Amino acid sequence: MEKEQHTHIVKYKTYVFVLIALLLMTFTSVAITSLNLGPYTVSAALVLAGIKSLLVLLIFMHLKFDKKFYAIMVASVFLLLGCVIFITFLDYLYR
Amino acid sequence: MTDTVIQNHEPNYLEYQGRYKGIFSWIFSTDHKRIGLLYLYSMLVLFSVAAILGLLMKIELIAPGKTIMDAQTYNSFFTLHGITMIFLIVVPGLPAVFGNFFLPLMIGAKDVAFPKLNLLSWWIYILGATIALSAQFFGDGPPDTGWTFYAPYSFRTGTNMLPAVTGAFILGFSSIATGLNFIVTIHRMRAPGMTWMKMPLFPWAIYGTSWIQVLATPIVGITLLMIVLERTLQIGFFDPALGGDPILYQHLFWIYSHPAVYIMILPAMGVISEIIPTFARKTIFGYKAIVVSTLAIAFVGYFVWGHHMFTSGMSGTALYTFSILTFLVAIPSAIKIFNWVATLHKASIDIQTPFLWALCFLFVFMIGGLSGMVLGALSANVHLHDTAFVVAHFHFIVFGGTGYAFFGALHYWYPKMFGRMYDKGWANIGLAVFFTGFNTLYLPMFYLGMIGMPRRYYDYVEEFHGPNIVSSFGAMLMISGLVIIITNLVRSARKGEIAEADPWKGKTLEWTIASPPPLENFAEIPVVTKQPYDYE
Numbered sequence A: 001m002e003k004e005q006h007t008h009i010v011k012y013k014t015y016v017f018v019l020i021a022l023l024l025m026t027f028t029s030v031a032i033t034s035l036n037l038g039p040y041t042v043s044a045a046l047v048l049a050g051i052k053s054l055l056v057l058l059i060f061m062h063l064k065f066d067k068k069f070y071a072i073m074v075a076s077v078f079l080l081l082g083c084v085i086f087i088t089f090l091d092y093l094y095r
Numbered sequence B: 001m002t003d004t005v006i007q008n009h010e011p012n013y014l015e016y017q018g019r020y021k022g023i024f025s026w027i028f029s030t031d032h033k034r035i036g037l038l039y040l041y042s043m044l045v046l047f048s049v050a051a052i053l054g055l056l057m058k059i060e061l062i063a064p065g066k067t068i069m070d071a072q073t074y075n076s077f078f079t080l081h082g083i084t085m086i087f088l089i090v091v092p093g094l095p096a097v098f099g100n101f102f103l104p105l106m107i108g109a110k111d112v113a114f115p116k117l118n119l120l121s122w123w124i125y126i127l128g129a130t131i132a133l134s135a136q137f138f139g140d141g142p143p144d145t146g147w148t149f150y151a152p153y154s155f156r157t158g159t160n161m162l163p164a165v166t167g168a169f170i171l172g173f174s175s176i177a178t179g180l181n182f183i184v185t186i187h188r189m190r191a192p193g194m195t196w197m198k199m200p201l202f203p204w205a206i207y208g209t210s211w212i213q214v215l216a217t218p219i220v221g222i223t224l225l226m227i228v229l230e231r232t233l234q235i236g237f238f239d240p241a242l243g244g245d246p247i248l249y250q251h252l253f254w255i256y257s258h259p260a261v262y263i264m265i266l267p268a269m270g271v272i273s274e275i276i277p278t279f280a281r282k283t284i285f286g287y288k289a290i291v292v293s294t295l296a297i298a299f300v301g302y303f304v305w306g307h308h309m310f311t312s313g314m315s316g317t318a319l320y321t322f323s324i325l326t327f328l329v330a331i332p333s334a335i336k337i338f339n340w341v342a343t344l345h346k347a348s349i350d351i352q353t354p355f356l357w358a359l360c361f362l363f364v365f366m367i368g369g370l371s372g373m374v375l376g377a378l379s380a381n382v383h384l385h386d387t388a389f390v391v392a393h394f395h396f397i398v399f400g401g402t403g404y405a406f407f408g409a410l411h412y413w414y415p416k417m418f419g420r421m422y423d424k425g426w427a428n429i430g431l432a433v434f435f436t437g438f439n440t441l442y443l444p445m446f447y448l449g450m451i452g453m454p455r456r457y458y459d460y461v462e463e464f465h466g467p468n469i470v471s472s473f474g475a476m477l478m479i480s481g482l483v484i485i486i487t488n489l490v491r492s493a494r495k496g497e498i499a500e501a502d503p504w505k506g507k508t509l510e511w512t513i514a515s516p517p518p519l520e521n522f523a524e525i526p527v528v529t530k531q532p533y534d535y536e
């Protein structure tokens, strides 16, 4: 069994900044729907949501301060998800 | 009381009296072994009900026209049969029963990483099952969509969809929690010296399965929720009238449900990889190839879901991508078959009931897999999709694969679980009857599908009559076999001969402790120095 006893304390200020960033992006993604961007509306919403989850994962969920191994595991899961979305669009884009 | 128990001076897990008495000492137990048995008993009950539904459907099909039930009853029967068998039995089955019971034993641990979460998973399972099955008894009649809940029918049908879908949604949490529990257990709790490459193959299979459970189940959860929202709020995800896309439903459903078929089959392959070396008295051929193919199946299995949708109107690009990927995923399965057969080469085989189950598994699994290749070819699929051929394919591979492995595992580990041995003669007779019935039941369905009999209808034209009589007769034979098998097992749990700690001369860690295992499994955590199947 492996044990790591090493805690990282994140400053309150960082948390507040991240919170503000998350709120701003939420408002932006709502606002974007009123512009008429056509098919890009979805991409914009997805990109913003992606950045938001990245922030939550890295800071709130401490991925940034943990072992590299966990980052690799999380990244491969996202890679898998990326492949699934890519293949789905082989249908939607060529129909 | 067995001799071993007296030697150990420690009650085994069946005798141990904890804080609660009677039934509460089971349903509130956090012991992985008792939880495994809780799942086993729940599943045996559900399986018996669903099997009887299947038999009734086959009796309906013994002659054209209405035989014993009307069309709507038939529709609700195949729906309930499918939901029960898939979501309540074969998806959770092997991990929940044998993963729970044997994973800790095989890696030399005292329990799983999160015993309370483990108990909670069982409770969630029971809750989900109750809600899903409640759809039968109240509201506007039992669901009739099939286990696939295809849109747009699933939000237009007048029947009682919401409980069925909600129940399946809740079951997902049980699956995810179990998967998570096992991943952590395998990463953190292997006995000292048990490196990844010294881990037995059943834990490896559970490991691959758990990852699929954790990563794929949320997708079906969201999808089922979308059905609920579509039905209640008319949002327009899938309904063309509201600007939705019904094919999107099929994508989302199969993005989960194809990986789910690997949730069903990977642990089955793990069981076979345990049984074969034990009775061949030989180390498994190509241990690493089996490990790698397990992980490869888990990974590539994510990318082939579209082979269920070849006739749905997907784009051509998607069609041939999915077809090629489908052919690729068969390779790792074939690797395993070759490894098992190579293990038997020049072995001194001890022919016992579990081994016979494994042999039958090889036979039916190959038929199932090869018929999958037929279905994976685009041109053949157009002809065969939604015919009896597909039903034959997946029964050969789900029942023939997972089902046989389940019964094989039960006969293999039974003496360890209950400390008693079943009657081997009756077990073999049961298997022979069951196996004959199984093939008589499903082989004609390949033929029926090829000559065009569609699935999910209670009626058919006269041309299909002959093979259907054979098939229905096979169903009765198969059920008789099951009755023999299950009666023998249930009876022997109390009355069977006392079993030794290692009746099959197995080499993995679960055979080093008493039968039934003591409460905390290992008095002292073992130190592993050898490969798992060390027969030299």
Ligand code: HEM
Pocket: B148, B261, B262, B264, B265, B307, B308, B326, B327, B329, B330, B333, B368, B369, B370, B371, B372, B373, B375, B376, B377, B381, B384, B385, B386, B390, B393, B394, B397, B398, B401, B402
């Ligand atoms: C050798 C690998 C396999 C291949 C190439 C394969 C291929 C296919 C294809 C193409 C279909 C769709 C047929 C159609 O609806 O037109 C199908 C259906 C199905 N397969 Fe397989 N399969 C394989 C292995 C498995 C395994 C291992 C399982 C489960 C343990 C499984 C379970 C199912 C089920 C349940 C269905 C029917 C779903 C439904 O429509 O109700 N298959 N398979």
Ligand SMILES: [Cu+2]
Pocket: B257, B258, B261, B304, B305, B307, B308
């Ligand atoms: Cu599939």
